Amino acid sequence: MARSVFRQLKITGIAGAVPSQRQDNLLGHEFCPADERQKIVALTGIREYRKAAPNLCTSDLCAAAASSLISGLRIDPRSIDGIIFASMTGDFRAPSTACLLQDRLGCSTSTVAFDINMGCSGFVVGLFAACSLLQGAGLKRILLLAGDTQSKLCHEQDKTVVFLMGDAGTATLLEFDEQSEDVGIELITDGSRFRALYVPAGGCRNPSTDYTRTVRERSDGGVRSDEHLYMDGMEIFRFSATDVVESLKHYMKVRELTPEKVDFLVLHQANKFMTDKIARKAGFPKEKVPYSLEVYGNTGAASIPLTINHHYGNMIPTDRNRLLLSGFGVGLSWGFVDITLDHVYCPPIVEC
Amino acid sequence: MENTLHQLFASTLDVSTALVNEQTRREDIPSWDSLRHLILVAACEEEFGISIEPEEIAEMYTDYRRFRDIVLSKKMATLESRSTHG
Numbered sequence: 499m500a501r502s503v504f505r506q507l508k509i510t511g512i513a514g515a516v517p518s519q520r521q522d523n524l525l526g527h528e529f530c531p532a533d534e535r536q537k538i539v540a541l542t543g544i545r546e547y548r549k550a551a552p553n554l555c556t557s558d559l560c561a562a563a564a565s566s567l568i569s570g571l572r573i574d575p576r577s578i579d580g581i582i583f584a585s586m587t588g589d590f591r592a593p594s595t596a597c598l599l600q601d602r603l604g605c606s607t608s609t610v611a612f613d614i615n616m617g618c619s620g621f622v623v624g625l626f627a628a629c630s631l632l633q634g635a636g637l638k639r640i641l642l643l644a645g646d647t648q649s650k651l652c653h654e655q656d657k658t659v660v661f662l663m664g665d666a667g668t669a670t671l672l673e674f675d676e677q678s679e680d681v682g683i684e685l686i687t688d689g690s691r692f693r694a695l696y697v698p699a700g701g702c703r704n705p706s707t708d709y710t711r712t713v714r715e716r717s718d719g720g721v722r723s724d725e726h727l728y729m730d731g732m733e734i735f736r737f738s739a740t741d742v743v744e745s746l747k748h749y750m751k752v753r754e755l756t757p758e759k760v761d762f763l764v765l766h767q768a769n770k771f772m773t774d775k776i777a778r779k780a781g782f783p784k785e786k787v788p789y790s791l792e793v794y795g796n797t798g799a800a801s802i803p804l805t806i807n808h809h810y811g812n813m814i815p816t817d818r819n820r821l822l823l824s825g826f827g828v829g830l831s832w833g834f835v836d837i838t839l840d841h842v843y844c845p846p847i848v849e850c
Numbered sequence: 851m852e853n854t855l856h857q858l859f860a861s862t863l864d865v866s867t868a869l870v871n872e873q874t875r876r877e878d879i880p881s882w883d884s885l886r887h888l889i890l891v892a893a894c895e896e897e898f899g900i901s902i903e904p905e906e907i908a909e910m911y912t913d914y915r916r917f918r919d920i921v922l923s924k925k926m927a928t929l930e931s932r933s934t935h936g
Contacts, residue, residue: 537862537889658885719883731884732911739904771888775904 501684504629508678510671511571511843514804515562516548516794517665518849529655538661543770547664547795550647554850556587557595559667560643561602562848567669570845575604579637581611582627584620584644584799586828588613599643618766618827620644620799622835626683628672642670646798651697653713653722658731662769664795668803682753685833686745694733695828699724738772742826743779749834757781761819766826767791767801810844855921858897862890874914887911900924
């Protein structure tokens with residue numbers, strides 16, 4: 499069972515970066531009637547999101563976020579022991595994008611660097627790996643880079659995804675700290691349902707061909723090729739609002755957490771209709787559930803740290819806050835983290 | 851109440867009310883995709899002042915009869931609860 503408690507480590511800072519180009523869900527997507535666009539926005543809560551230009555990659559966004567964090571905290575990049583890049587939109591099929599970022603950020607060659615190929619659960623899986631390196635391997639300073647440019651995976655006329663998926667990169671610095679409170683993490687995986695959310699072709703199992711690149715109208719109303727992201731919307735809704743909720747409630751029971759003991763529940767920013775249901779079923783009042791999706795959409799692996807930064811960027815966190823985080827998505831993979839943030843550094847979100 | 855639901859269902863899915871009856875299955879209405887289904891559920895929650903559970907939302911995505919029965923049972927439960935506490 500992947501449920502662990504980590505000690506003597508803390509999150510020092512969380513930074514975010516987004517593309518400068520805005521995609522307005524009400525004014526854009528003209529393939530869809532205006533009244534339907536309004537209904538979709540009212541349902542999802544996503545008025546707009548950021549869309550990366552063709553030459554802007556997830557690594558560029560994560561690098562911008564990392565630079566903001568490193569300069570703001572005035573740390574030497576050579577003091578970073580590990581770099582983890584959590585994303586499903588890396589630069590190349592090989593090598594790991596984390597290797598490129600080691601050089602780009604000016605980190606030492608004695609840094610361990612690797613990718614975690616995960617989407618919306620990428621941040622919580624990345625935290626698990628980072629905490630394991632800090633506690634188990636004795637490293638002192640880890641940079642977790644979580645982000646996605648999902649717009650590159652979506653066909654621009656696929657109604658099932660194009661109103662939801664935004665692009666962003668984040669950087670989170672974790673450090674050894676003797677005084678810190680425990681960090682609890684649980685990860686869950688159900689690969690039997692991977693086809694509910696995946697890119698069917700373009701990998702080694704179904705290599706790219708003219709056929710897999712052909713855009714076709716689908717029975718679910720979407721328009722895409724086999725190399726675009728496919729989502730079974732109802733299956734993902736069912737998964738998120740039932741499996742994730744039940745696991746969340748169980749995690750809270752095991753960790754003796756209640757909505758009263760938690761300051762903020764930070765959910766993966768899937769869509770507001772769904773996340774409101776999850777929060778309500780878990781017993782959290784609206785004021786304890788921060789959002790960033792109204793302006794950034796569903797940003798995949800970036801959504802939890804981006805929401806924390808977006809939330810703290812609008813306030814001065816003078817108190818210690820206990821946060822409960824939940825990421826869920828491709829895999830299917832989901833997980834929970836309970837962690838105390840104490841004066842975490844959250845610089846303004848960078849535009850690229 | 852049933853007429854209101856019938857009209858709301860048809861108008862949200864952009865189909866004639868004549869095409870929606872007890873035998874209507876999801877496959878019969880191409881516009882009844884998962885996104886429209888959630889829009890429809892949200893519209894029902896607002897129109898009838900009810901809250902539908904996620905399990906029920908998935909269960910309603912089968913045919914009009916099941917959809918209608920769940921919405922109406924939710925509404926009845928709300929009314930009964932109000933009369934008990936009112």
